[in-house]
Amino acid sequence: MTPTPREPVIVTSDLRHSYGQGELRSQILHGLDFEVQAGEITLLVGPSGSGKSTLLTLVGALRSVEEGSLKVLGQELYGSSEQQRMAVRRRIGFIFQSHNLVASLTVLQNVQLLLQLSEAHGGQREQRARDLLEAVGLGHRLHHYPDELSGGQRQRVAIARALAPEPDLILADEPTASLDSQSGQDVVELLGSLCRRRQSAVLLVTHDLRLLKDADRIWRIEDGRVRPWQPDLATAEH
Ligand code: ADP
Ligand code: MG
Numbered sequence: 001m002t003p004t005p006r007e008p009v010i011v012t013s014d015l016r017h018s019y020g021q022g023e024l025r026s027q028i029l030h031g032l033d034f035e036v037q038a039g040e041i042t043l044l045v046g047p048s049g050s051g052k053s054t055l056l057t058l059v060g061a062l063r064s065v066e067e068g069s070l071k072v073l074g075q076e077l078y079g080s081s082e083q084q085r086m087a088v089r090r091r092i093g094f095i096f097q098s099h100n101l102v103a104s105l106t107v108l109q110n111v112q113l114l115l116q117l118s119e120a121h122g123g124q125r126e127q128r129a130r131d132l133l134e135a136v137g138l139g140h141r142l143h144h145y146p147d148e149l150s151g152g153q154r155q156r157v158a159i160a161r162a163l164a165p166e167p168d169l170i171l172a173d174e175p176t177a178s179l180d181s182q183s184g185q186d187v188v189e190l191l192g193s194l195c196r197r198r199q200s201a202v203l204l205v206t207h208d209l210r211l212l213k214d215a216d217r218i219w220r221i222e223d224g225r226v227r228p229w230q231p232d233l234a235t236a237e238h
Contacts, residue, residue: 007074009169009201010036010059015068017054028054030224031068038168039199041192041214043206045229046221052205053173055221059203060092060171061085073168093162095172101146101157107133108142111160132160136190152183159187163194170195172204181210188214 017029028051036042046052057063058070058077065078075088101110111129133139136156146154155175162170170191176184188204188211195202204211212218220229 008035008071009038009073010034010203011069011071013069015055015058015065015070017051017058017063017066028224032221032226034219034226034228036169036201036203037217038201039196040216041188041195041202041204043204043211043215043218044221044226045205045207045209045212045218048207050221051224052221056171056173056203056205059169060094061088090165091168093165093167093170095155095158095162095170095175101154101161103146106143106145107138107149107157110146110157111164114161114165129160129164132163133157135194136160137186150183151178152180152186155179155183155187156190159191166198166200168200170200170202170204172202174205174207176206176208176211184208184211185214192216 012032012034015029015032016027018025018027020026032055044052044055054063058065059072061072061077061080065080068078070077072088073091075084077085077088080088102113105113108126108129111132112125115125115128130139130142133142136159138153138156138160141149141153146157149157155178159175162172172191175191176187179187191202191204192214194200204215218229219226
């Protein structure tokens with residue numbers, strides 16, 4: 001299932017999605033064609049309600065593909081079995097706006113949490129969690145609890161936790177929404193450098209246009225369709 005270097009980590013063809021039945025049925029995605037490459041940070045921008053989160057849950061194999069093709073990490077998700085979707089989910093790191101840290105565990109324990117399922121033994125797991133927390137600039141906060149940290153620091157713990165199992169793909173839904181501008185840019189820079197080093201892919205949903213300069217590629221979703229977006233166009237609009 002490991003993709004060859006040239007195969008995109010995500011590739012869709014005429015992907016559609018609707019919510020509701022009968023008269024209440026409303027189509028959100030009207031046939032998307034887009035790609036995400038390994039070793040790149042890809043931004044997905046678009047107005048509120050345009051279907052960004054819907055798309056992310058489809059890519060994350062958290063929702064069934066109804067129409068069209070969606071291939072993630074070499075697995076076609078249209079018509080896939082629950083077992084196949086689970087195998088894809090295991091290779092994905094999820095980062096959401098509400099970082100969902102466990103309040104009763106220290107920073108170090110939170111980052112080790114997802115490693116419990118891996119084959120690494122206790123000492124290796126702890127070393128890996130320490131290394132990641134160093135990398136996100138929290139080496140001095142290992143034994144603190146989440147509520148002793150700032151919002152930006154908590155989000156960086158969530159990033160370290162998502163990266164701990166070495167995912168091939170990171171899906172982040174508005175991960176910088178609760179952060180000030182500088183912390184938001186730090187978070188995106190960090191994700192970019194970590195994904196380039198490991199040749200993982202990051203798909204990051206945001207409406208924070210200040211993050212555009214840190215992206216390798218930008219897609220914009222509007223009216224149920226997605227198009228490549230140029231940063232110079234972006235700055236011209238704002
Ligand atoms: P975004 O993340 O870009 O703000 P969403 O994907 O959350 O957009 O939502 C796209 C549209 O789909 C919105 O109109 C939203 O109200 C609708 N929607 C989202 N989730 C559901 C759901 N579970 N059931 C019905 N409608 C939904
Ligand atoms: Mg959303």
